[in-house]
Amino acid sequence: xxxxxxxxxxxxxxxxxxxxxxxxxxxxxxxxxxxxxxxxxxxxxxxxxxxxxxxxxxxxxxxxxxxxxxxxxxxxxxxxxxxxxxxxxxxxxxxxxxxxxxxxxxxxxxxxxxxxxxxxxxxxxxxxxxxxxxxxxxxxxxxxxxxxxxxxxxxxxxxxxxxxxxxxxxxxxxxxxxxxxxxxxxxxxxxxxxxxxxxxxxxxxxxxxxxxxxxxxxxxxxxxxxxxxxxxxxxxxxxxxxxxxxxxxxxxxxxxxxxxxxxxxxxxxxxxxxxxxxxxxxxxxxxxxxxxxxxxxxxxxxxxxxxxxxxxxxxxxxxxxxxxxxxxxxxxxxxxxxxxxxxxxxxxxxxxxxxxxxxxxxxxxxxxxxxxxxxxxxxxxxxxxxxxxxxxxxxxxxxxxxxxxxxxxxxxxxxxxxxxxxxxxxxxxxxxxxxxxxxxxxxxxxxxxxxxxxxxxxxxxxxxxxxxxxxxxxxxxxxxxxxxxxxxxx
Numbered sequence: 063x064x065x066x067x068x069x070x071x072x073x074x075x076x077x078x079x080x081x082x083x084x085x086x087x088x089x090x091x092x093x094x095x096x097x098x099x100x101x102x103x104x105x106x107x108x109x110x111x112x113x114x115x116x117x118x119x120x121x122x123x124x125x126x127x128x129x130x131x132x133x134x135x136x137x138x139x140x141x142x143x144x145x146x147x148x149x150x151x152x153x154x155x156x157x158x159x160x161x162x163x164x165x166x167x168x169x170x171x172x173x174x175x176x177x178x179x180x181x182x183x184x185x186x187x188x189x190x191x192x193x194x195x196x197x198x199x200x201x202x203x204x205x206x207x208x209x210x211x212x213x214x215x216x217x218x219x220x221x222x223x224x225x226x227x228x229x230x231x232x233x234x235x236x237x238x239x240x241x242x243x244x245x246x247x248x249x250x251x252x253x254x255x256x257x258x259x260x261x262x263x264x265x266x267x268x269x270x271x272x273x274x275x276x277x278x279x280x281x282x283x284x285x286x287x288x289x290x291x292x293x294x295x296x297x298x299x300x301x302x303x304x305x306x307x308x309x310x311x312x313x314x315x316x317x318x319x320x321x322x323x324x325x326x327x328x329x330x331x332x333x334x335x336x337x338x339x340x341x342x343x344x345x346x347x348x349x350x351x352x353x354x355x356x357x358x359x360x361x362x363x364x365x366x367x368x369x370x371x372x373x374x375x376x377x378x379x380x381x382x383x384x385x386x387x388x389x390x391x392x393x394x395x396x397x398x399x400x401x402x403x404x405x406x407x408x409x410x411x412x413x414x415x416x417x418x419x420x421x422x423x424x425x426x427x428x429x430x431x432x433x434x435x436x437x438x439x440x441x442x443x444x445x446x447x448x449x450x451x452x453x454x455x456x457x458x459x460x461x462x463x464x465x466x467x468x469x470x471x472x473x474x475x476x477x478x479x480x481x482x483x484x485x486x487x488x489x490x491x492x493x494x495x496x497x498x499x500x501x502x503x504x505x506x507x508x509x510x511x512x513x514x515x516x517x518x519x520x521x522x523x524x525x526x527x528x529x530x531x532x533x534x535x536x537x538x539x540x541x542x543x544x545x546x547x548x549x550x551x552x
């Protein structure tokens with residue numbers, strides 16, 4: 063749990079500190095994006111290796127090395143004196159932390175009997191879901207009251223406690239059980255992930271497919287994916303066990319998780335900039351208003367843990383989608399004049415829906431997998447969901463930018479400089495007869511157009527939720543994967 067909290071929190075806690083970091087190391091905002099990009103790419107490439115390495119060297123040693131590396135890299139990030147140092151240490155942090163979430167999920171699935179898995183996964187899932195939500199709040203408070211360096215130093219006590227806990231209480235396994243390493247399969251997958259993440263992270267600043275760089279990264283990513291899929295289908299010893307692709311529940315839930323990542327995590331990425339840029343919220347204030355989303359998730363996790371095993375998980379997923387759709391429908395009614403209460407109410411409802419999505423989806427995905435492939439399955443499941451989140455955030459931001467430009471052009475076309483009706487509707491400070499007034503009018507049009515674009519994004523999300531729902535019909539009701547004779551000994 064501590065390892066999960068530490069790594070999930072770190073995915074977002076540094077975001078709000080970037081402007082302060084840029085001033086400290088004399089870097090531009092464009093250069094500072096590499097602080098985030100380096101971590102994302104390193105973690106994404108290393109995530110698939112989790113299953114193979116845990117079988118080769120043992121889960122306990124893998125855990126200890128990962129926690130130690132992540133904690134040490136966090137300290138190095140905190141004392142870094144240049145952009146190059148921060149990026150290098152963030153790479154180490156991403157490489158070390160990649161295994162923590164999938165490996166902890168696999169361990170939880172193995173050490174508890176089937177009857178308790180639902181409740182335990184609910185508690186574990188709360189940490190996974192709360193980290194990205196509480197990250198901006200914690201990062202804003204630490205940056206405002208202490209220093210940006212504390213967004214990294216905060217990992218030291220958590221990392222030490224997690225290391226001590228795993229060392230003292232986790233049973234040792236010998237390792238040495240992994241099959242032959244598939245060099246071509248992993249290389250192709252790493253090329254696909256790295257090129258895709260680069261294209262997604264840099265696309266917004268490079269005009270997407272209007273840039274040769276993004277075209278090159280997209281083609282390289284597609285080439286890597288093609289080689290990986292063809293090689294996996296034809297080789298006798300693929301990087302991922304073929305049992306994963308043959309399990310209907312795992313494949314369906316992975317697709318479902320990818321699509322849910324596109325939908326729901328985009329909201330958490332889009333809302334804080336809107337609050338801060340268009341509505342005047344501070345960094346800490348935006349994080350505080352977003353916090354009820356985490357409280358809703360936490361409440362749902364405790365409820366869903368008691369329902370697992372009693373209620374068909376497919377019905378729970380259907381209910382979660384309905385709750386999420388309701389919250390997004392309410393968000394289409396947002397306007398710039400509202401106070402914080404609509405943010406709080408819809409965030410609470412959406413967080414509750416997210417809590418009901420995560421655990422049933424995970425339980426259904428792993429219910430029919432044999433224990434020997436769970437570590438690989440957890441790594442693949444985490445990777446696919448993370449890719450969905452990255453694709454979704456980039457896709458929704460691109461759609462938001464496009465819709466804002468269209469709305470701006472449409473509203474500006476309706477305001478003619480010589481129109482006496484339009485002129486009469488403006489205060490003196492926004493008089494079209496002066497350059498300062500025209501600038502003020504353009505600023506307000508930009509503000510209104512940006513918010514209208516956000517509403518269009520919500521409408522698109524609502525449509526996609528309805529499109530995802532039929533996948534529930536493909537899933538099978540989960541059955542316990544472990545019988546009494548297979549239950550692990552304490």
